[in-house]
Amino acid sequence: MKRWQGIGLLAALTITVATVFLVAQQNPANTIRYPDGYRSWTHVKTAILHPGHPLYDDFGGIHHVYANTKAAQALQKGVTSFPEGAMLVFDLLESITENNATGEGKRKVLAVMVKDSKRFRETNGWGYAAFAGGDPKKQIVTDMKSACHNCHMGQAHRDYVFSEWRP
Ligand code: HEC
Known part of the structure; x- marks a missing residue:
């Protein structure tokens, strides 16, 4: 694997992990919204x-x-x-x-x-x-x-x- 490919892969992996972490944080167990109106x-x-x-x-x-x-x-x-x-x-x-x-x-x-x-x-x-x-x-x-x-x-x-x- 060329060096730049490795860096690209690492970046993609970092983004994926960060996204999963953020989504998990934004969605606590109960995601039911306040019933506006x-x-x-x-x-x-x-x-x-x-x-x-x-x-x-x-x-x-x-x-x-x-x-x-x-x-x-x-x-x-x-x-x-x-x-x-x-x-x-x-x-x-x-x-x-x-x-x-x-x-x-x-x-x-x-x-x-x-x-x-x-x-x-x-x-x-x-x-x-x-x-x-x-x-x-x-x-x-x-x-x-x-x-x-x-x-x-x-x-x-x-x-x-x-x-x-x-x-
Ligand atoms: C110990 C029993 C009990 C528990 C625990 C309970 N409820 Fe109820 N709930 C009732 C009863 C009895 C009524 C009907 C009230 C009436 O007829 O005026 C009711 C009514 C409701 C209603 C209106 C719709 C319906 O079934 O009549 C909602 C919405 C509701 N409850 C949500 C909740 C939520 C959310 C929780 C948990 C935080 C909860 N209840 C826990 C007994 C319970």
Whole structure:
């Protein structure tokens, strides 16, 4: 091998290694993006968990569930399987009771489910993410199965979704 060929090969190898390293750094385990614009999606339901509820520690407060167009249409038809690209959002806020009225406080967390059967085979086609305080930069779910999907497994008969459509 001539000397210049060796240098070329070395340069190519260096670029390849650097690229792989950069891509790996840019793609942490959970690459689900913040659901921009979800406040304009379809509102599905609202519920409040009070102190004393078994899930209060993690989910206490007021939550609103939103669905993008694909998810909303599936919910409205009552289908038991959601199409690829369906997204659902669980928007959890503090609940503040004052003067005999309960209202919204600060956002605690924004939880997201995305249907992508190829990417999320291990969790039956759903990807899960959660943004602390609703901050797009603070995604906190690393193990989708143990943090989220195991509990949603109970809803296997409804494609792992709890919320139902109320006319
Ligand atoms: C201990 C059980 C449990 C765990 C753990 C859990 N969820 Fe849920 N999730 C629920 C229940 C129950 C509802 C329905 C709430 C309602 O009906 O108002 C729900 C609703 C949702 C919804 C709205 C769609 C639906 O199924 O109704 C999303 C999105 C969601 N969860 C995401 C997540 C994410 C992301 C995680 C992990 C960080 C997670 N969940 C962990 C029980 C759980």
